[in-house]
Amino acid sequence: SDMSVGTTANMKLGEFKVHKTEGNARRATLMTAHGPVQTPVFMAVGTKATVKAMTPEELKDCGTQVVLGNTYHLHLRPGEKTIKKMGGLHKFMNWHGPILTDSGGFQVFSLSNLRKMSEEGVEFRSHLDGAKYFISPEKSMEIQMDLGSDIIMAFDECLQYPATDAEIEKSMALTYRWLLRSKAAMTRKESLLFGIVQGGLSLEHRLKSLEQVTSVDLPGYALGGFSVGEPIHLMHELLPNVAPKMPAHKPRYLMGVGTPTDLIIAIDAGIDMFDCVIPTRVARNGTIYTWQGKVSIKRTEYREDDSALDPECDCYTCKNYSKAYLRHLFLSGEILGSRLNTIHNIHFYMKLMEKAREAIAEGRWAQFRDDCLTRFVKKSK
Numbered sequence: 001s002d003m004s005v006g007t008t009a010n011m012k013l014g015e016f017k018v019h020k021t022e023g024n025a026r027r028a029t030l031m032t033a034h035g036p037v038q039t040p041v042f043m044a045v046g047t048k049a050t051v052k053a054m055t056p057e058e059l060k061d062c063g064t065q066v067v068l069g070n071t072y073h074l075h076l077r078p079g080e081k082t083i084k085k086m087g088g089l090h091k092f093m094n095w096h097g098p099i100l101t102d103s104g105g106f107q108v109f110s111l112s113n114l115r116k117m118s119e120e121g122v123e124f125r126s127h128l129d130g131a132k133y134f135i136s137p138e139k140s141m142e143i144q145m146d147l148g149s150d151i152i153m154a155f156d157e158c159l160q161y162p163a164t165d166a167e168i169e170k171s172m173a174l175t176y177r178w179l180l181r182s183k184a185a186m187t188r189k190e191s192l193l194f195g196i197v198q199g200g201l202s203l204e205h206r207l208k209s210l211e212q213v214t215s216v217d218l219p220g221y222a223l224g225g226f227s228v229g230e231p232i233h234l235m236h237e238l239l240p241n242v243a244p245k246m247p248a249h250k251p252r253y254l255m256g257v258g259t260p261t262d263l264i265i266a267i268d269a270g271i272d273m274f275d276c277v278i279p280t281r282v283a284r285n286g287t288i289y290t291w292q293g294k295v296s297i298k299r300t301e302y303r304e305d306d307s308a309l310d311p312e313c314d315c316y317t318c319k320n321y322s323k324a325y326l327r328h329l330f331l332s333g334e335i336l337g338s339r340l341n342t343i344h345n346i347h348f349y350m351k352l353m354e355k356a357r358e359a360i361a362e363g364r365w366a367q368f369r370d371d372c373l374t375r376f377v378k379k380s381k
């Protein structure tokens with residue numbers, strides 16, 4: 001499995017070692033201050049210093065390697081200065097593996113009632129109590145460094161969809177200037193700064209932003225501006241024309257993506273890292289991902305169904321509970337229902353990535369890709 005690619009001993013901080021490729025897909029290892037990350041990797045979203053409904057031990061048991069923190073939320077509550085005083089985010093949330101934090105820009109645009117944008121940064125009111133805040137590239141770096149993040153995202157502007165060519169050009173130019181300020185302000189040597197490529201859904205602008213952002217020497221690069229309301233096929237069509245053009249020996253992170261099908265398509269295009277709230281969010285709403293497609297646990301047909309969520313899954317939930325019981329918990333609004341469904345969905349996503357890593361390492365990625373796409377796009381029940 002993951003050790004088939006040999007040892008990660010004597011890898012330097014930030015080193016990205018590509019062990020095997022098959023087409024654009026690659027099996028690699030990224031070394032962080034909190035240990036190696038085996039890629040392709042799905043990273044669990046822990047917005048408010050917790051991956052909702054799961055303990056760190058359960059995350060580890062499901063194969064989680066990296067947890068995401070949220071600069072915007074943690075800045076508002078409890079504040080990065082408090083978390084720093086408590087020993088940093090790893091100690092605060094008792095997660096001692098790698099942590100990646102987003103830079104907060106995307107969250108400001110999607111959560112707060114924005115007050116005003118300027119060259120300097122973004123002024124906004126908190127979605128919690130309406131208090132006024134200001135985030136800039138410098139402030140975002142300060143917050144992420146105070147949190148003790150292993151992978152820090154540059155402060156960018158994520159354009160909504162649709163956007164005109166003029167809006168795209170203006171925004172990606174600002175994102176580039178903010179990247180230079182982010183790099184100048186990120187002085188924490190244990191942290192890896194990733195740049196973010198924008199450019200909307202336009203290949204021409206994507207390649208221009210790619211050229212600008214990758215002209216800045218950084219340990220990794222992300223694709224932002226996707227999964228922002230565009231028809232998903234547009235992203236599927238653009239990825240194979242953009243991802244392979246990103247630096248081959250640096251990690252490629254597709255932000256905010258996605259469903260199991262999205263992950264398979266993106267790995268095939270050359271993406272290494274992913275994050276999305278889908279597996280945790282839809283679990284709490286009773287939607288379960290399985291190797292036979294999606295299951296909606298509330299369906300009446302499961303009322304007396306004694307079988308596991310997924311006969312092909314070996315997670316704690318599938319080994320110990322029936323669909324009937326999980327349907328009962330969901331309909332009763334029981335907290336245990338959220339916990340058990342989340343454990344399964346996170347385990348499924350992590351197992352999907354583990355199988356993808358093994359398939360690439362063993363030269364059978366094309367077969368695995370096609371098998372997954374057949375399984376996942378089958379109608380859901």
Ligand SMILES: Nc1nc2c(CCNCC3CCCC3)c3[nH]c(NCCc4ccccc4)nc3cc2c(=O)[nH]1
Nearest residue numbers: 045047068069070102103106158224225226227255256
């Ligand atoms: N800096 C930055 N972040 C982006 C993010 C946030 C990624 N998760 C961050 C975690 C850190 C903590 C919180 C999240 C994105 N998320 C999405 N789509 C999510 C779409 C989605 C929403 C709800 C359900 C399913 C899909 N597109 C994104 C684009 C950008 C971007 O350009 N720049």
Ligand SMILES: [Zn+2]
Nearest residue numbers: 313315318344
């Ligand atoms: Zn399971």
